[in-house]
Amino acid sequence: MINDACAIQQNLRQRANRALPGGVSSNTRLLNPHLIVERARGCRLWDADGNEYLDYLLGQGPNFLGYGPPRVVEKIVAAQGDGIIYAATHRREIEAAERVLGVLPWADQLRFGSSSSEMIQAAMRIARNATGRRNVLRFHGHYHGWFDNIQIRSDGVRALPGSLGQLPEALDPTLTIAWNDPDAFVAALREHADTIAAVVMEPMMLNAGAIVPAPGYLELVREQCARSGIVLIFDETISGFRVALGGAAERFGVTPDLAVYGKAMAAGWPCAALVGRAELFTDVATGALTHAGTFNGNTIATAAVLASLDELEDRSVYRHVEAVGADLMDGLAALLENHGVPLRLQGLPMAFHARFDDNPEPITRFEQLQEIDAQRYGRFAIQLIESGIWVASRGIWYVSAAHNDDDIEDTLKRFDAVLTEMTDA
Numbered sequence: 001m002i003n004d005a006c007a008i009q010q011n012l013r014q015r016a017n018r019a020l021p022g023g024v025s026s027n028t029r030l031l032n033p034h035l036i037v038e039r040a041r042g043c044r045l046w047d048a049d050g051n052e053y054l055d056y057l058l059g060q061g062p063n064f065l066g067y068g069p070p071r072v073v074e075k076i077v078a079a080q081g082d083g084i085i086y087a088a089t090h091r092r093e094i095e096a097a098e099r100v101l102g103v104l105p106w107a108d109q110l111r112f113g114s115s116s117s118e119m120i121q122a123a124m125r126i127a128r129n130a131t132g133r134r135n136v137l138r139f140h141g142h143y144h145g146w147f148d149n150i151q152i153r154s155d156g157v158r159a160l161p162g163s164l165g166q167l168p169e170a171l172d173p174t175l176t177i178a179w180n181d182p183d184a185f186v187a188a189l190r191e192h193a194d195t196i197a198a199v200v201m202e203p204m205m206l207n208a209g210a211i212v213p214a215p216g217y218l219e220l221v222r223e224q225c226a227r228s229g230i231v232l233i234f235d236e237t238i239s240g241f242r243v244a245l246g247g248a249a250e251r252f253g254v255t256p257d258l259a260v261y262g263k264a265m266a267a268g269w270p271c272a273a274l275v276g277r278a279e280l281f282t283d284v285a286t287g288a289l290t291h292a293g294t295f296n297g298n299t300i301a302t303a304a305v306l307a308s309l310d311e312l313e314d315r316s317v318y319r320h321v322e323a324v325g326a327d328l329m330d331g332l333a334a335l336l337e338n339h340g341v342p343l344r345l346q347g348l349p350m351a352f353h354a355r356f357d358d359n360p361e362p363i364t365r366f367e368q369l370q371e372i373d374a375q376r377y378g379r380f381a382i383q384l385i386e387s388g389i390w391v392a393s394r395g396i397w398y399v400s401a402a403h404n405d406d407d408i409e410d411t412l413k414r415f416d417a418v419l420t421e422m423t424d425a
């Protein structure tokens with residue numbers, strides 16, 4: 001937290017504001033302007049004034065193995081010595097593709113890219129080509145990158161362009177409905193199925209709340225898409241390699257036609273992938289359908305995927321994160337109950353959401369999130385940050401393989417102190 005006691009950060013913040021618009025390189029970081037980070041290791045990071053934080057933001061999710069996992073770093077440093085990008089396919093790229101496909105048994109092929117925003121664009125292009133249709137059905141509260149044709153600002157009812165400078169008509173081919181609502185989905189398809197090329201969704205809603213799909217919902221979507229010849233795209237940018245090795249598709253037992261992965265797939269190194277059924281990639285393979293990118297599949301990115309999978313494939317990491325995350329959630333919930341604070345937690349141990357809400361029932365829809373006091377949680381998040389718990393102001397908490405029992409105990413002590421101060425006040 002940058003205050004008078006943080007002279008070094010104050011000075012760096014001024015310099016950041018002069019050199020970088022808003023002092024950041026990505027607008028999502030404007031929501032968390034509190035620290036200038038010096039370095040991070042495991043599940044802890046340090047600001048430029050030397051204050052230490054337990055990290056539950058994990059760079060917005062990617063650092064699933066913690067910061068600087070030694071075996072991963074070693075392999076990436078070794079790869080770097082071989083050169084970064086050759087304008088040709090290389091051995092690590094092939095191996096990384098095979099290994100990713102090995103943990104996603106429903107898929108045949110993939111293309112690598114550098115960010116999920118661009119992979120979503122490729123997915124929509126492929127779906128339009130495969131179906132000869134124009135429109136994309138998507139959902140309130142789901143985020144699929146910042147490009148003109150997909151970024152929305154939604155109040156749960158209307159979906160408007162999400163940014164100044166965005167062409168309003170760029171959203172014309174998209175139709176936005178409520179997620180986790182079978183009736184809304186069936187009604188949308190009844191009216192528009194003939195025009196819809198793709199349905200794109202976060203199979204677990206992690207960008208707004210941490211809402212798991214209602215029993216039967218993904219199955220219904222899957223079945224109806226198949227029946228109507230619509231390409232089903234799972235955006236597993238957050239859920240992939242986090243909620244299970246095979247992502248939400250594995251955890252919830254429903255497979256898409258195409259899926260986008262990023263974040264946890266490469267343990268924090270920048271790499272994304274568009275994965276899917278072979279026939280959808282036919283025109284990509286000939287070059288008739290363009291997917292390109294100078295840095296796609298580079299040595300460092302693919303070495304990171306391989307090194308990450310070396311850690312993840314035996315699945316003990318998932319058992320660890322599940323156990324540690326469950327202990328954290330239980331511990332936080334017990335403290336909240338003791339202090340009589342109506343902060344509700346929901347989601348999965350590796351990615352859960354916190355909100356102030358008098359209603360203790362879990363929320364299942366994005367509209368319900370519109371009714372809660374998000375500002376109150378934003379203020380609470382600042383108190384947590386000041387106590388050395390680094391969290392997102394929007395309520396999401398991520399747990400990594402680097403968190404252990406001592407870290408959870410330490411977190412709970414700090415959290416308890418914040419609640420005591422809050423309730424005393």
Ligand SMILES: Cc1ncc(COP(=O)(O)O)c(C=O)c1O
Nearest residue numbers: 115116117143144145235237238
């Ligand atoms: C579900 C989802 N899709 C797409 C994106 C965009 O990913 P990137 O920032 O890698 O472009 C994000 C980013 O947070 C995301 O959460």
